[in-house]
Amino acid sequence: MAANNVMAPNTACPFPGLRPYRSTEEALFRGRAQESAQLAALWRTRALTVLHGPSGIGKSSLLHAGVLPLLRRIGADVLPVGGVTAGPVFPEAAIPSANPLVRALLRSWVPDTSLPPAGVHRFLRRAGRPSRPVLAAVDQLEDAYAGDRDAARRELLGLLAPARHVHLLLCIRDDWLDAFLGEAEGLFPDIALFGLGGLAPAAAAEALGRPLRDAGRVVPPATAEALADDLATERIVDETGRVRASEHLEAVQPWQLQATCLWLWRTCPQGQGAPPGTSSAGDPAPSDPAPGALASGDPPGGPVGEAADPSGGDPSGVADGAIRGVLWDAIWRVAAAFDHDPVRLCGWLATHLVAPSGAAGTLAEGPAETAGMPNAVLRALVRRSVLRVTVSGGARTYVLGHRLLAPLxxxxxxxxxLGVPALGLSDRLRAALEALADGDQSRAERHARHVVTTATHDLRLQIDAHTILGNVAFARGQLAVAQDAYERVLVLLETQRDKASVGVMLAAIGRLSLSRGDLPAAQGLLRAAAARLPADRSIKVELARALAGTGQRTAAVAILSTVMTAAEDDEAHALHRDLVTEMSDHAT
Structure with missing residues (x-):
């Protein structure tokens, strides 16, 4: 019997939704070929390249799925993309640096190791080959401007600037670009700026239609072009729902394109024909309902769709329905993270940022609140692309995101x-991490404590929540409280037989004991950590410090001699030198 050569349709969704594209998704990343090549060339040739743009414009996707694959194909030495906050839950006290931004960056540069290296200088000095530069990227640098991080941020920039064999790519949101440049211009003599805008309608149509066609879903080119054109059209809708005017925008916002793409994936047939809601020529079918949510499912609480746009004759119902789903999801999640009523938050946004005529309004940011709303809430909405920020003379002004007037x-x-769900326990942990990234320790503690008291039978959630509580206490300088939280985690980890994680937690508790002056306890904990993580030199340096503190200089010197490097500024080398000097002075 002859083999069947007909390929089965691809059932994997080619669109990532609101998360960035990954490096493995280069084939799915469409519409940014020119920007990818230009940015890759800048990064290779300039000491510092700054990629900037508004929230949701696709900076992370461009870096991961556009630029990195190009560079790796030509054999460039590229570090994993770094970040200054967030990442997986990790005991912060396990890393020697007192700078939280440095700790986060080092962890992100070496994601596959139990503990990162002890310093930025040492890590960059050893990275790559002398014959060509190392390419290092730091994404979402705007996180370094949240909370009380001025000193930590300046220290980090000061550590990055001297690495002349490293070419840096820093990604930052537009509203923090001027602040960054004011700090960087005295440190980096060679700065190239690369501003990223939205997708041109033609590129958006390619990014929308081509992956669907490659996956066996039939989307007529006219349909993709009509939807892309609609996404580039801002409608002024008054409070009765009547369209009063429209404005053609220069570009399509990538996150809105993704929302529409996901809806098309869910509704587009695998055989012949056009998506529901459009005719085969790409015109809308007024009798079909508009979509209300992302392809991954309706927003919690039920769909947000309405009947097709009463104006008829255009595909706005398709895009508006998809955008409404994402918009409501963002509003209720931000509201839940801050213990606000999402319906009131939605009404507040419409009242203050949309005039009765449907035109856009603006709000100047106040010292702590803006029109009665905490600034932290507004900044969370900026991160989710609901709001945009303009900065002039240091003053920040909020405006609704592009093409959100009618959907809002x-x-x-x-x-x-609309239904308003409760925030799930995993979502609460993410909200706690976001709060820490904002520098809001109280909000992070509140969410983590809720998980601790609720997820009593979920060991993984308990481990993460107690670790976050330990990190909050560590950030506050409450070392005894941090140690107590970490010790709770250690008990849970030992039941999992996770040797590496136990070693990291032992190192964290040992360093806390050392900081608190409990040298005997520190010695025992650090010895146990070193036994589980024998390749980690930073633990051995801390163990040597603990031994030296109790007068065991010879033992400390013996340990240090196994981990020293040739560099004079190496921490182990410096401690070894001091101990040898002390021993010589004592002998004489």
């Missing part, structure tokens, strides 16, 4: 009828 007005009219 539609939401505000029906928000009271």
């Amino acid at each position: 007005g539609q939401l505000a009219r029906q928000a009271g009828a």
